Amino acid sequence: MIKVQNLKKSFGALEVLKDINVEIKQQEVVCVIGPSGSGKSTFLRCLNLLESITDGKVYIKGIDITDKKTDINQLRTDVGMVFQQFNLFPHKTVLENIMLSPMKVRKWNKQKAADKAHELLAKVGLSEKAGVYPGSLSGGQKQRVAIARALAMEPEIMLFDEPTSALDPEMVGEVLEVMKQLAKEGMTMIVVTHEMGFAREVGDRVIFMDEGFVVEEDEPKKLFEAPSHERTKAFLSKIL
């Protein structure tokens, strides 16, 4: 589904990603963990080209996204993204937030987009919030709407960039619940997270990143219980 070869990313003189090689299969749930500044968010943002790629190749469904001829807007419709800061559109209602992109990009008519939006709102448990503006929602509700908005484009891959890091602790659960459900339905997911419980329970694989490299990747059980690298051990001992 996704193949990353020798991915490098620099911001000016600062090299954030040094040599990333990762492969992700269809329906796999991969959690990316690591200390802040390790490059995990940048790695995720390279996968839908929110960050330009300095060097290396990224293939999504066999298509080279670093190729200038690739239609990046087309690609992004297949790759949904959920942000730490939700980034809902504050001037649109919850329903309109979800309907906007299907109508403008997929050219759905209003009825079809509205039906889909209602269906997704029911799925994330927020049917009664369809007509309100994002400003009146709690953090957990905002993030669930953001997930519904990304799903409205019917993507095959979902990227989550620390989806629960900006939430009050009591709201983390409701967002993780939606993500678990999604994983169960077979969505291919890459999740940058600090929620080790989620990674252990839902992840098929955990990638540990540090200083721009993938240091270690393994099944969650093995990686958490018997990490083979010193840096992984040091990181896990600090957070667990």
Place this chain on the structure above:
Amino acid sequence: MNFRFDLLMDYAPFFLKGTLYTIGFSLAGILIGTIFGLLIGLGKLSPYKIVRLPLDWYVTFFRGTPFFVQILLIYFGVVPLILGDSNAIFAGVLGLSLNAAAYIAEIFRAGIQSIEKGQMEASRSLGMNYYESMRYVILPQAVKRMIPPLGNEFIVLIKESSILAIIAAPELMYWGRAMQGQYYRVWEPYLAVALIYLVLTLTVSTVLNYIERRWATE
């Protein structure tokens, strides 16, 4: 000092006509200026220096020189070059529009840049291209923030349009000066003109306050 209301009554039709011209000039200036200003403002955000640079010069020139100088250049230089002959109405609308566009471009640029980066990223991540994202996500939010400075610019424009008297465009100030010339009176024409400008600017700011308050509660 005796204030000659009878002379003012004689001139009232001219002041009325002048007021309509002043309103017309200002409206044309703000409307055309907003369209040009939007294009220039977007252009100034371009990643290409070759697009940005001439626009930067444009804005620098029109914001950095007096409107008085600009209107003389346009009336005696630019318009004859285009039309073969000069025309005060055309020169007035052109001058006010070009001048307003420079200020409005900066208002647009600042408004767009005040919207969080995440809004554009979310929109792009949903598959919308740059123009769709601007049109449906960024600009609707930015415009709300641009209303107060745009209103200020409109008020400035109403006052700046008085400079068009120098090229004999028949707006309010022109008739004020004409009346002074005819009767050798100072207070009657200029106080009347000042009062009319005040009514115009106060009307605009009242309307703007109303719009701002309505949007604030939404």
